[in-house]
Amino acid sequence: MRILIATGLYPPESGGPATYTKLLEDYLPARGFEVTVLPFSTVRHLPRGISHTAYFFKCVLRARSADIVYAQDTVSVGLPAALAALCTGKKFVVRIPGDYAWEQARQRFGVKDSLDNFQKKSYSIRVELLRATQFFVVRRAKRVVVPSKYMEHVVSRWIASNTITTIYSSVETPNPKPVERPAGFLVVSVARRVPWKGLEALERVVAREQGWKLFIADKLEHSEALGWIAAADVLVLNSTYEGLSHVLIEAMMLGTPIVATNVGGNPELVRDGIDGILIPPQDDEALYKALKMVEADRAGAQVRAEAAKEQAKEFAIDATIGQIETLLKTL
Secondary structure (H helix, E strand, C coil): CEEEEEECCCCCCCCHHHHHHHHHHHHHHHHCCEEEEEEHHHCCCCCCCHHHHHHHHHHHHHHCCCCEEEECCCCCCHHHHHHHHHHHCCEEEEECCCCHHHHHHHHHCCCCCCHHHHCCCCCCHHHHHHHHHHHHHHHHCCEEEECCHHHHHHHCCCCCHHHEEECCCCCCCCCCCCCCCCCCEEEEEECCCCHHHCHHHHHHHHCCCCCEEEEEECCCCHHHHHHHHHHCCEEEECCCCCCCCHHHHHHHHHCCCEEEECCCCHHHHCCECCCEEEECCCCHHHHHHHHHHHHHCHHHHHHHHHHHHHHHHHHCHHHHHHHHHHHHHCC
């Protein structure tokens, strides 16, 4: 079976879609699949609009020799891939790691609402156009893959739930690159500077303590970002929204203590007080107290980290790849 994977991110770029796509490319061939990956980076140098048109034609060219087109988002590569599958008569599958329309609305169009509130309201024509595009792509798909029960709940508002399959993300055993860490209590976050990641609040909180150091791993090669996670006294994910975080799974595998917000797919990974500490979103005081707890009780933090390492076995690659294989072969 021949699979064309359309992805917005691909190594050495970092991010969930890049990690996920590389796993499919590496592991599906052993299960009888021929995998072709088409990264958006091949056209990213072109002007907006032209780049998506060029990507569509590349998708059409490669889809001709594929059985299934598998897109890793709903708009940026999802729309060109859906149209290419339609033009070539190929089966189309889309993975929804998050609500692309909401993410763009937050980043570009001044929307402040949470993801859940976003589902209930109407916005400007540009936002509604993004939302309509997303709905078109999702409804074109034969199957929709989501990475968490939280995202299944979100997407079930758009389409019939019997077309949605939840397949938890998994990651390879981390191979961190050694880094030279600063002295002091090292707080690390691996996140893009987008509004929902809560990095400004994290910077405020860490600045309260003279002996605390903060490193935000953004736009680093994956192995270097992993090096900072491994070196950290605590990994913080202070977001107001997560579909399912690859970073949390990697921190769990590396045995790094975790403080994360109790949002989205985070509580599906981390059990509060057992594998890490979960805090309310947008709560500087709760974040500060959680960090002080980790600093003051290193032994307790390490006990939780060891429990998280055991919990991370739930996200073994074989289980994930097996579920994807079953899904693709039964389309």
